Amino acid sequence: MAWKIFLFLLLAFVSVAGIAFPIVPVPTKWYEFPFIPGLKENAKIIFFHVPTAWLSVVAFFMSTIYSFKYLRKKNLDDDAKSYAAAQLGIIFCILATITGAVWAKFAWGSFWSWDPRQTSIFALLLIYGAWFALRSSIESEEKRATLSSVYAIIAFLTVPFFVFIMPRIMKGLHPGSADDTNSGPVIDFKMNANMELIFFLSLIGFTILYFWMWNIGYKSIIYRDKINKQYRG
Amino acid sequence: MNAKAYALYLKDFRSEIRTRYAVNSLAMFVLVATSVILFSIGNETITQSLTAGLFWVVIFFSAMSGLSRAFVSEEERGTSLTLQLIAAPSTIFSGKLLFNIVLVFCMNIVITLLYSALFDGFVIKNLALFIAAFFFGNAGLAIASTIIAAIISKAGAKGTLYPVLSFPILLPLILTSVQLTLMSFEGASFIEAKFELAIIICYDVIMLTASYLLFDFVWKD
Numbered sequence: 370m371a372w373k374i375f376l377f378l379l380l381a382f383v384s385v386a387g388i389a390f391p392i393v394p395v396p397t398k399w400y401e402f403p404f405i406p407g408l409k410e411n412a413k414i415i416f417f418h419v420p421t422a423w424l425s426v427v428a429f430f431m432s433t434i435y436s437f438k439y440l441r442k443k444n445l446d447d448d449a450k451s452y453a454a455a456q457l458g459i460i461f462c463i464l465a466t467i468t469g470a471v472w473a474k475f476a477w478g479s480f481w482s483w484d485p486r487q488t489s490i491f492a493l494l495l496i497y498g499a500w501f502a503l504r505s506s507i508e509s510e511e512k513r514a515t516l517s518s519v520y521a522i523i524a525f526l527t528v529p530f531f532v533f534i535m536p537r538i539m540k541g542l543h544p545g546s547a548d549d550t551n552s553g554p555v556i557d558f559k560m561n562a563n564m565e566l567i568f569f570l571s572l573i574g575f576t577i578l579y580f581w582m583w584n585i586g587y588k589s590i591i592y593r594d595k596i597n598k599q600y601r602g
Numbered sequence: 603m604n605a606k607a608y609a610l611y612l613k614d615f616r617s618e619i620r621t622r623y624a625v626n627s628l629a630m631f632v633l634v635a636t637s638v639i640l641f642s643i644g645n646e647t648i649t650q651s652l653t654a655g656l657f658w659v660v661i662f663f664s665a666m667s668g669l670s671r672a673f674v675s676e677e678e679r680g681t682s683l684t685l686q687l688i689a690a691p692s693t694i695f696s697g698k699l700l701f702n703i704v705l706v707f708c709m710n711i712v713i714t715l716l717y718s719a720l721f722d723g724f725v726i727k728n729l730a731l732f733i734a735a736f737f738f739g740n741a742g743l744a745i746a747s748t749i750i751a752a753i754i755s756k757a758g759a760k761g762t763l764y765p766v767l768s769f770p771i772l773l774p775l776i777l778t779s780v781q782l783t784l785m786s787f788e789g790a791s792f793i794e795a796k797f798e799l800a801i802i803i804c805y806d807v808i809m810l811t812a813s814y815l816l817f818d819f820v821w822k823d
Contacts, residue, residue, distance in 0.1 A: 499770055
């Protein structure tokens with residue numbers, strides 16, 4: 370119970386800090402963020418956009434890990450875990466796409482411009498969509514679990530191409546792209562210490578939230594399947 | 603194992619010669635898709651990058667219309683159980699892959715000839731690079747679409763789901779192939795294109811390995 374209160378306080382602090390702390394040219398007080406050229410006031414969305422994008426990838430990764438587990442052990446609980454992870458993943462993926470598009474409108478002038486990372490998140494959305502379409506087309510539980518596991522693993526193999534290779538060959542607008550001159554690689558983001566602190570707190574807070582939701586999600590799927598089986602049997 | 607895979611390929615090849623189902627539908631599809639593109643272009647002159655993109659659009663959708671037959675036909679005829687009895691899964695995958703590779707290469711040679719006859723922008727300056735891109739791109743296309751075809755044949759909805767499942771998997775390959783085709787139009791050297799070629803070869807190797815590893819799970823009921 371205590372960790373739930375802690376999580377609430379953490380996310381509340383991150384939300385308030387992320388929205389309300391001012392951006393000034395030369396930060397002197399602990400609550401002031403630095404002015405990043407090229408990002409300006411838009412920089413604040415980093416506290417909400419990056420965690421959603423991060424979680425959509427984490428969810429996909431977990432979905433793949435449980436697909437592997439399912440193929441090794443053939444335990445339907447692993448399929449439920451993989452399914453629950455993907456259900457959350459598509460929600461975070463949609464959120465990342467929308468927050469990113471809104472950010473892009475103000476930072477780059479248009480909602481969508483096929484920047485490599487936009488292409489990758491679009492491909493991730495397509496993969497999630499195709500994965501759910503595949504699942505809904507198969508009746509038998511075991512067959513559905515096996516085929517969707519195989520598809521999840523194959524789809525996961527394309528991730529390195531999108532994440533590591535595409536941004537380096539295509540021209541991009543995100544920080545860290547091949548032709549980026551003003552704000553360097555993603556890691557060295559010209560954030561100062563307190564901005565980084567709030568950024569990582571936000572990342573941690575959202576990740577804990579994700580795991581909590583995932584835990585509830587897969588348990589509810591397992592119980593639902595059990596109840597369905599009892600009705601039938 | 604290789605002899606059996608080749609026998610399976612011959613079986614598919616002979617039944618294809620008799621019915622000409624895939625070849626006919628593929629040829630008509632290529633013709634229809636190319637003529638739709640030509641009608642929509644009209645008298646406009648299009649850039650080379652657009653030509654390279656349109657080239658791969660036709661290749662992708664033609665592949666989607668013809669390649670799913672490999673496994674779906676076995677399920678429809680009810681012969682997949684027999685196949686499971688007489689050969690190991692990897693052998694069956696090799697045979698089907700060989701057939702799809704031959705089909706993809708024939709189809710794409712036709713598309714290339716059509717494009718070079720009909721599109722002004724389709725002028726290949728570096729032929730060696732184009733052939734390399736063409737070879738590795740088509741191999742990747744055949745590998746990825748064969749394993750997806752196997753998944754599709756075991757799933758309920760057969761036709762409509764195939765492009766939906768294949769597109770995200772093929773997207774890195776298509777984007778890189780478009781880039782390489784454009785480079786060969788512009789006359790870029792192999793040194794300039796080495797990164798893209800490396801990506802496309804990596805993709806082929808990764809997909810081939812993963813397909814062989816995962817096909818067992820798909821094939822066994």
